[in-house]
Amino acid sequence: MISEFWNKAIVPFCRLRQFLFYVYLFLPFFSFSQISLINKVSDSVQTALIREPIDNLMNEWFVSRMMVDSNVAHLNKYGFKPGYIPVYDDSVYIQRLKNLQSPIPLTYNKYVRRYIELYTIEKRKQVETMLGLGYYYFPVFEEELHKKGLPLELKYIPVIESALNTHAVSRSGATGLWQFMYATARMYDLKITSWVDERRDPFKLTEKAVEYFDDLYHIFGNWLFAIAAYNCGPGTLNKCIIQSGYKTDFWEVFPYLPQETQGYVPAFIAANYVMNYYIEHNLYPKNIYNPGLLDTIQIRKRLKFEVIARALQIPVEVIRELNPQYMKDVIPQSVTGDYYVLRLPQQKAALFYAHQDRIYRYQEYLDSKENDNQVYISPKTSNESKSNENSYILIKYTVKKGDYLKQIAEWYDCTENDLLRWNKEAANGIHPGQILNIYVLTEKAEHYQKINDMTFEQKQEMIGKKVKQSAEFHYYTVQEGDTLWSIAKKYPGITPDEILETNQIESGNIKPGQTLKIKKKI
Incomplete structure (x- = not known):
């Protein structure tokens, strides 16, 4: 019965996340009676990776330049002396976790204690900074969690993921407060381009992270499993459950988990403890720069931060911190x-509305001087007379696996020499992921801009070439209401990510009538 439940409930899923927390399976358990007896654990590779997001937080501009000391006298209800570090017996930690009355089981054990000590002994300064940032971010997280009816305790996931740093990027590329991998972001319709990465937008990313947790809970029906799956991926967790003999208790599956996930759930429980009992450890929130109430402005035209900063008399750094999704x-x-979103303090937003026409005109003036979008050249100078000059616009194409210059030139109605002239680095060859500059007629720009998101078959059909169907693939025509997830379920062993990769789809969007290749599993 249990086996049937898991096989039905847990659909094989691509491993979406690899990053951040690498910890030992068996960490030494210390018992302290005096703070002078503390021996710090050596900086192993795993411990260093745990500390990395916390330590990197201190290098951020809004923390290093806008942090002021708090007046903590009114918070110090226990009369602790400055610098004193309280340490408690296991029974105290057990009772305090129980008092939180969380719908998520906050089990106490030696692994959880190790993370409590990491936060309350080794990383005190960073914890105080995160407590200060929490005044700004936790209400944002709570609002989205409340909308979905999810446990508010999940708001502490970004504490262990990114140390509440919107600019955090892990070694594996996970980005933002909730550390979304690229594939996860595409599946949840977050925009990622050369200019915008919505994983850095704390509001949009929080909305999608909550959706993801809701999906994980519906798959596993267990919050500790859902949290573990957020770290290692549902597919990996499914394998671990199978290896355990289909155990339904998280701690019975615990020995089969990847090492980083064995640290992840205890770290989450410890974060819940520390964020609620920081005063009991002589820890107090730092006063981080808080912009106060924000206003959201819809932007449809190109606009540089420096233009906004000059017009509104606001530091570029503040605009950057409030709008971290804009890469350049x-x-x-x-x-x-x-439209795109610009967030500003309310007073500055009011100024923007009052002077927006002047701000846009100034940006257009700068653009006309730089001439960085529109060019007036004929790419096909060898075939067209100089007197037949047309207006061309620059667009971008991301090279896909298997692409070559002659092929790309056919799709964009230009020549290989044109591509080489516009992209000097392409003389040494092109590679997947490379961004190519391509000039097209302004009047046909809309047509050419669609090519970047087309499958190979669609691009070849566009120029009148049929692609021979391979025996290695199934071919599926997208129907109204289909999603990558629903299509993947039709083909055992196939994941949404494999469909994206096989069909070279960058945006993650599919449309009715589109033909998808599905690799046959042997």
């Missing part, structure tokens, strides 16, 4: 009819 201090031009 530029809000790009909207090409799809929607």
Whole structure:
């Protein structure tokens, strides 16, 4: 019965996340009676990776330049002396965790204690900084969790993921407060381009992270499993459960988990403890710069941060910290009819509304001087007379696996020499992920901009070439209401990520009528 439940409930899923927490399976358990007896654990590779997001937080501009000391006298209800580090018996930790009355089982054991000690003894300064940042971020997390009816305790996941640092990027590429991998972001419709990475937007990313947790809970029906799956991926967790003999208790599956996940859940429990009992450990929130109430402005035209800063008399760094999703201090031009978001303190937002026409005109003036978007050249100078000059616009193409220059030139109605002239580095060859500059007629820009998201078959059909169907693949025509997840379930062993990779789909979006290749499993 249990076996049937797990096989039905836990669908094989791509491993979405590899990053951040590497810890020993068996960490030494210390018992302290006096703080002078503390021996710090050596900086192993795993411990260093645990500390990394916490330590990196202190290098951030808004922390290093805008942090002031708190007046903590009114918080120090136990009369602790400055610098004193309280340490408690196991029974105290057990009772305090029980008092939190969480719908998520906050079990206490030696692994949890090790992380409590990491936060309350070794990383005190960083914890006080996170407590200060929590005043700003925790209400954002709580609002989204409340909308979905999920446990509010999940708001502490970003404490262990990113140390509440919107700019955090792990060694494996996980990004933002909730540390989303690229594949996860695509599945949850977050925009990632050369200009924008919505994983850095604390509001949008929080919304998608809550959706992801809701999905994980519906798969596993157990919050500790859902939290573990957030770290190692549902597919990996499913294998661990099978190896355990389909155990339904998290701590019975614990020995089969990857080492980083064996540290992840105890760290989450410890974060819940520390964020609620920091005063009992003589820890107090730092006063981090808080912009106060924010206003959201819809932006449809290209706009540089430096232009906004000059017009509103606000530091570029503040705009950058409030809008971390913009990679190059530029809000790009909207090409799809929607808009981008600019967040500013309310008073500055009011100034922007009052002077927005002047701000946009100044940006257009700078753009006309730089001439960085529009060019007036004929790419096909060998085939067209110089008197037949047309207006061309620059667009981008991301090279896919198997692409070569002659092929790309056919898709964009230009020549290989044109591509080499516009992309000097392509003379040494092209590679997947490389961004190519391509100039196209302005009047046909909309047509050419769609090519980047087409499958190989669609691009070849566009120029009148049929692609021979391979015996290695199934071919599926997307129907109304289909999602990558629902299509993957039709083919055992296939994951949404494999569909994206096989069909070279960058955006993660699929449309009715689109033909997808599904690799046959042997």
